[in-house]
Amino acid sequence: MTEQSFAAQKAATFCGQLLLESGAEIYRVEETVTLILSSNQLTDVSVLAFPTGFFYSFRDENDAPIGEVVRTKVRTTDLGRVSRVNAISRDITTGAITAEDALPLLEQEKKRPARPVYMDLLASAISASGLSVLFGANVFDFLGAFLCGVTESALGLLFGRDNVSKSIYLMVSGALCAVIASLLVFLSPLFNRTPIIVGAIMPLLPGLAITNAIRDTVTGDLVSGMARLADALLQAVALAAGVAVVLALWH
Amino acid sequence: MNIPKLLICFLASCVGSAGFGLLFKVEKRTLPPGALIGGCSFLAYDLLVLSGYSPVLGAFAGGLVIGILSDVTARLFRTPSVVFATMGLIPLVPGYNLFQTMELFVQGDSAGGLAACMETLLIAGALALSLGFSTVLTRLIRKKRI
Numbered sequence: 001m002t003e004q005s006f007a008a009q010k011a012a013t014f015c016g017q018l019l020l021e022s023g024a025e026i027y028r029v030e031e032t033v034t035l036i037l038s039s040n041q042l043t044d045v046s047v048l049a050f051p052t053g054f055f056y057s058f059r060d061e062n063d064a065p066i067g068e069v070v071r072t073k074v075r076t077t078d079l080g081r082v083s084r085v086n087a088i089s090r091d092i093t094t095g096a097i098t099a100e101d102a103l104p105l106l107e108q109e110k111k112r113p114a115r116p117v118y119m120d121l122l123a124s125a126i127s128a129s130g131l132s133v134l135f136g137a138n139v140f141d142f143l144g145a146f147l148c149g150v151t152e153s154a155l156g157l158l159f160g161r162d163n164v165s166k167s168i169y170l171m172v173s174g175a176l177c178a179v180i181a182s183l184l185v186f187l188s189p190l191f192n193r194t195p196i197i198v199g200a201i202m203p204l205l206p207g208l209a210i211t212n213a214i215r216d217t218v219t220g221d222l223v224s225g226m227a228r229l230a231d232a233l234l235q236a237v238a239l240a241a242g243v244a245v246v247l248a249l250w251h
Numbered sequence: 252m253n254i255p256k257l258l259i260c261f262l263a264s265c266v267g268s269a270g271f272g273l274l275f276k277v278e279k280r281t282l283p284p285g286a287l288i289g290g291c292s293f294l295a296y297d298l299l300v301l302s303g304y305s306p307v308l309g310a311f312a313g314g315l316v317i318g319i320l321s322d323v324t325a326r327l328f329r330t331p332s333v334v335f336a337t338m339g340l341i342p343l344v345p346g347y348n349l350f351q352t353m354e355l356f357v358q359g360d361s362a363g364g365l366a367a368c369m370e371t372l373l374i375a376g377a378l379a380l381s382l383g384f385s386t387v388l389t390r391l392i393r394k395k396r397i
Contacts, residue, residue: 023275025333079337080276083330090329119273127270127341133263134293135347153274194350202346203271208337214379215333215386236349244353251357 001060007100008040009058009068011092014106016047016054017070018085023077025212026221028086029054035093051075051227077208084109117157124156124203125149132199140190141199148177148200167238170204174242177201182250197243204239206232257297264293264342272338284324285338292317293342306348306370311377313343318385332389336382345374 001009016033029049037045037058044065047056052075057067088105091097097105128149129142137145152173159169177200184191209232217225268289272282296313300306321335348371355364 023333024331028331028333077275079272079331079334080278083278083281083334086331087329115276123270123273125270127267127274130263130266130268130270131342131346134260134267134342149270194347198346198350201350202267202341202344203274205344205346205349207340207344208275208333210375210379211336211340211382212333214383218383218386219390240349240353243350244357247353247357 001066004040004099005042005060007098007103008037008042008092009066011089011099011102011106012036012056013068013070014103014110015085015089015092016049016056017072018106018109019082020049020051020054020072021074021076022081022085023075023079023208023212024082024086025219026050026216026224027219028082030221032086032089036089036099039093039095040099049221050224051231081109081112120157121150121153124153127203128152128199130199131202132195135195135198136192137195137199138190138192140184140188141192141195144181144184144191144196145199148180148196149203151176151180152200152204167234170235170239171242173204174201174239175246176242178243178246178250182246201239201243206235209235253301257294257301260297261290261294265290268338268341271341272334275337277334277338278330281328281330281334284328285335288317288320288324288335288339289342291320292339296343307373307377310343310345310374311381314340314378314381315385317343318382318389322385322389340378340382343374343378345371345378348374 012033015036016029019029019032026049030047033047033054033056034045042058042060045056045058047054053069053071055067055069057065059065085106088102092099092102125146126149129146132141132145155173155176156169159165178197181193181196181200184196185193209228213225213228213232216228265286269282269286272285277285292313295316296309299309299312317336317339321332321339324335325332348367352364352367352371355367
């Protein structure tokens, strides 16, 4: 393989991995890898991506078949990263930068420092409290949902990015939000339980997962679509179970 | 129709969408359009529900609004449409119905709980379908890669 093909292969793997780990759709991963490879004069490119990894094969200048398997272990949602990697891959495809020049940029994107913790807490609090207004929250419920949002995000940082604990995390944080809401209602009649709990669980519901599942299914990635749908349902059930346990105990 | 209440709901869903976008670390330049899409989708849903149509139809209309607006914005901002769709979707996620389902089951009202559960699934299905529908539409007319 020439230097250029080698750089293209590295860039394709890198881009695909970053996209898949950050919550991009399957077709975006497949399309990105295909376009990066074929825009660098590599032929017969086939890519197969799943939520847990992807593999691809192509032929180099000497018609020798080459393949690579990439297993991804982390599955987070970082839509900013999806946009940035997409921009880099577009530049490689259009020839604005070479694959070799893109590698340091991708490395930089991978090592991008995490933002301060208070931003995470604030984001989920804003989301929860803003949405609670849609379900008839008064000023006190708004503050209650804000508190729940901070709590669930703090709990998320505690649980970390491990996939295994995702449904446990959802269950625990659903239960915790229900406890906070019930306590507030118990302490003062100014609070209403429904808007606080609904606002608090809205950011935790697997909206993105279901959207991606359907997008994958309609674009023909049946296996990934069904896998993501099952994942989404499991998350929703875990969250509902957490809240329901507290409601039943409190009843 | 209660205009001030609609306006408050519009603003609240904009704020909720923006917070959700922040949570998922979207780029700063994509935050305002994403928040507006969230507001618009809830407005479409709310207008239909207030005019007496079922929430399922409202969710379908809201989903179409999200799908079309997020694809248009994706082209303008040269950013994947999933960024905008995620932010726009959050006010329509049937969290209230899910909560109602659990509450009814906990109170021992299984029939009511099943009805609420059915409605939750229908709304989620309508949302997913309308998003899929608009994805197919834009893929049909798509010429340039974003």
